[in-house]
Amino acid sequence: MRLHQRTDxxxxxxxxxxLAGSGPVxxxxxxxxxxxxxxxxxxxxxxxxxxxYVRLVRGRSGGLELLRxxxxxxxxxxxxxxxxHILVECFEPATDQCRISSACSLKRLLxxxxxxxxxxxxRSTLADLITPRRDLVRLLSIGATSS
Amino acid sequence: MRLHQRTDxxxxxxxxxxLAGSGPVxxxxxxxxxxxxxxxxxxxxxxxxxxxYVRLVRGRSGGLELLRxxxxxxxxxxxxxxxxHILVECFEPATDQCRISSACSLKRLLxxxxxxxxxxxxRSTLADLITPRRDLVRLLSIGATSS
Numbered sequence: 001m002r003l004h005q006r007t008d009x010x011x012x013x014x015x016x017x018x019l020a021g022s023g024p025v026x027x028x029x030x031x032x033x034x035x036x037x038x039x040x041x042x043x044x045x046x047x048x049x050x051x052x053y054v055r056l057v058r059g060r061s062g063g064l065e066l067l068r069x070x071x072x073x074x075x076x077x078x079x080x081x082x083x084x085h086i087l088v089e090c091f092e093p094a095t096d097q098c099r100i101s102s103a104c105s106l107k108r109l110l111x112x113x114x115x116x117x118x119x120x121x122x123r124s125t126l127a128d129l130i131t132p133r134r135d136l137v138r139l140l141s142i143g144a145t146s147s
Numbered sequence: 148m149r150l151h152q153r154t155d156x157x158x159x160x161x162x163x164x165x166l167a168g169s170g171p172v173x174x175x176x177x178x179x180x181x182x183x184x185x186x187x188x189x190x191x192x193x194x195x196x197x198x199x200y201v202r203l204v205r206g207r208s209g210g211l212e213l214l215r216x217x218x219x220x221x222x223x224x225x226x227x228x229x230x231x232h233i234l235v236e237c238f239e240p241a242t243d244q245c246r247i248s249s250a251c252s253l254k255r256l257l258x259x260x261x262x263x264x265x266x267x268x269x270r271s272t273l274a275d276l277i278t279p280r281r282d283l284v285r286l287l288s289i290g291a292t293s294s
Contacts, residue, residue, distance in 0.1 A: 135250035
């Protein structure tokens with residue numbers, strides 16, 4: 001049971017932006033703070049832009065800005081949008097080759113379990129994930145002068 | 148969000164054994180009924196044997212037998228045992244390189260969500276998955292003469 005790396009990276013990017021506050025932040029800076037691939041993070045940023053979580057400010061001091069208040073970003077909603085929701089083969093009707101899909105109740109059972117998973121995530125918002133703020137800001141060197 | 152293929156195959160194998168009732172069933176027969184890899188299914192069968200769900204009867208008419216009543220096999224317990232539980236990088240302390248793991252609450256949030264997922268699965272047993280029996284038996288050609 002695994003979430004996509006892009007979901008993990010998307011959450012990290014939003015945590016960074018939530019901590020950084022106002023003013024655009026470059027993808028390169030976030031990638032560097034987390035020591036992760038800037039290329040992958042840029043793709044994640046595009047997806048978050050398409051979903052309306054961030055906007056891209058162009059120009060020399062441009063970068064990403066959070067478009068929604070951290071209190072308004074429910075984690076279940078976010079993860080639901082980022083994940084493709086394929087738990088097992090029968091979740092993809094176009095390619096499903098399981099012989100018993102037409103009569104099997106496993107899919108419905110897994111759908112209920114997945115709903116419980118997201119419902120629990122929806123009890124938290126990005127605001128919950130950017131605390132303890134001071135520790136997180138320190139670990140990510142946010143606000144430190146670039147070297 | 149995806150379960151391992153081996154978890155999917157393990158559930159299919161147990162469904163087959165639950166439908167077949169008494170008497171050992173060969174891995175080859177189950178693989179053939181589902182049109183899946185016998186090699187992969189044999190590995191899954193070993194894991195289920197190690198976990199105490201099935202036993203291997205040796206000999207010419209040997210095969211796998213279910214060791215527990217379908218009513219006693221809770222799906223949450225089964226999936227919990229089969230999945231490695233790695234939702235994101237910080238679930239593997241040995242290889243985790245995330246800079247904020249020491250202060251971040253994402254892992255605890257995902258752990259709670261995962262518990263909700265398994266709790267929902269635990270509301271069903273293998274007995275629920277082997278109904279409607281007649282349809283499932285027909286789709287898998289259980290009891291039909293081998294061609």
